[in-house]
Amino acid sequence: MKRFYLAVAMSLLLCTGAFAHFQMLYTPESALEKGTTIELREVFTHPFADEHTMDMGKQHDSDKLAGVEAFYVINKDKKKDLLGTLKAITWKGNHNSGAAYQSQYKAKRMGDHLFVLQPAPYYEAGEGIYIQQITKMIVNVAGAPTDWDKELGLKAEIVPLIKPYAIWTGSTFTGIVKSNGEAVPFAEIEVEYLNRDVDLDKNAMGPAYVEAPQDSFVTIGIKADKDGKFTFGLPKAGWWGFCALGAGSDKEYKGKELSQDAVIWVQVKDMK
Amino acid sequence: MQKISVLIAILLMFSLSTACAHTALMSCFDEGDGTITCEGGFSDGSSASGVEFRVEQKGKVIMKTKMNEYSEVNFKKPEGDYQAVLNAGEGHTVCVDGQDIVE
Numbered sequence: 001m002k003r004f005y006l007a008v009a010m011s012l013l014l015c016t017g018a019f020a021h022f023q024m025l026y027t028p029e030s031a032l033e034k035g036t037t038i039e040l041r042e043v044f045t046h047p048f049a050d051e052h053t054m055d056m057g058k059q060h061d062s063d064k065l066a067g068v069e070a071f072y073v074i075n076k077d078k079k080k081d082l083l084g085t086l087k088a089i090t091w092k093g094n095h096n097s098g099a100a101y102q103s104q105y106k107a108k109r110m111g112d113h114l115f116v117l118q119p120a121p122y123y124e125a126g127e128g129i130y131i132q133q134i135t136k137m138i139v140n141v142a143g144a145p146t147d148w149d150k151e152l153g154l155k156a157e158i159v160p161l162i163k164p165y166a167i168w169t170g171s172t173f174t175g176i177v178k179s180n181g182e183a184v185p186f187a188e189i190e191v192e193y194l195n196r197d198v199d200l201d202k203n204a205m206g207p208a209y210v211e212a213p214q215d216s217f218v219t220i221g222i223k224a225d226k227d228g229k230f231t232f233g234l235p236k237a238g239w240w241g242f243c244a245l246g247a248g249s250d251k252e253y254k255g256k257e258l259s260q261d262a263v264i265w266v267q268v269k270d271m272k
Numbered sequence: 273m274q275k276i277s278v279l280i281a282i283l284l285m286f287s288l289s290t291a292c293a294h295t296a297l298m299s300c301f302d303e304g305d306g307t308i309t310c311e312g313g314f315s316d317g318s319s320a321s322g323v324e325f326r327v328e329q330k331g332k333v334i335m336k337t338k339m340n341e342y343s344e345v346n347f348k349k350p351e352g353d354y355q356a357v358l359n360a361g362e363g364h365t366v367c368v369d370g371q372d373i374v375e
Contacts, residue, residue, distance in 0.1 A: 034299050034300075034301075034372065035299060035301050108301050109299075109301075109311060110297070110298075110299035110311040110313060111311075111313070141299055142297050142298070142299035142311075143295070143297050143315055144297045144299075144311075144313035144314070144315065144317070145315070145316075145317045146313075146317065
């Protein structure tokens with residue numbers, strides 16, 4: 001009987017590992033009519049299935065969580081450090097809770113506010129590796145495009161070729177996977193839909209919007225072409241995350257394998 | 273003469289299509305120090321530097337200037353109701369009501 005429970009526990013662990021980890025950099029609205037203060041949530045989770053929320057900054061050799069390495073925003077070429085705005089929170093997923101952050105930002109000026117979050121590498125015990133997802137998200141104020149397509153030369157980066165905040169349902173998103181400014185040919189990319197209501201007051205995930213007919217639809221695997229470029233059709237309104245696995249130049253952290261990934265979030269809107 | 277006419281027609285068509293392809297945009301905020309800043313631009317990302325900007329109150333123009341090199345204007349907040357207007361030509365006028373301009 002003990003063996004049975006062990007087998008069930010192992011299969012659950014394997015199932016958990018099968019879905020994609022995604023660093024969320026969430027705000028409710030990416031296309032603002034005018035400048036305002038916005039809420040942000042920085043959560044390491046599985047946005048479609050929400051079967052496990054990770055403790056951001058988890059290390060293999062210490063119980064202490066490592067802090068975020070970098071968090072900043074660029075508007076009209078001006079960079080502003082936001083590291084000091086992060087407040088530690090506990091994020092409640094539907095199955096567990098995890099260490100995460102919340103912050104506020106005054107998106108006052110017109111144009112694009114390009115956010116970059118570089119969390120500390122997270123130790124994934126199930127795989128014995130570290131994962132670091134360098135994440136971009138863009139908020140626009142009043143429709144003037146200024147910084148959305150900037151290539152920042154990050155160690156792992158998805159450079160958008162379509163404005164991530166101006167996508168109709170049923171259209172597409174195109175990006176180029178890059179590492180230190182160089183395209184990553186045939187990069188492996190995972191795509192997930194944020195399949196949950198996000199409750200900013202309770203710092204919690206709500207119920208699911210849709211059910212996947214099969215696991216291939218939870219985390220959708222695609223590949224970039226020889227120039228690191230990819231295009232993906234977006235069938236439903238909401239937030240979609242793209243994660244280029246192991247695209248970054250850092251391959252090791254604390255003597256263990258590191259998957260340094262590039263994440264970008266795009267928001268899709270229905271034509272009404 | 274015919275060549276010049278064709279050239280003028282092509283240039284005219286080009287300028288028309290350029291003018292129609294983008295939208296004038298403006299966003300304003302209260303600096304909290306008794307002044308208002310308005311930023312202008314176009315939907316294709318181009319600057320509104322040099323574009324006419326005016327402040328109107330009860331239908332009268334109380335201030336008229338041009339967007340600066342950074343495509344913005346800073347002015348003293350008027351008492352009462354007012355409108356900030358960016359005038360980038362026919363069909364390219366943007367008006368922001370003072371009541372919608374907050375910190």
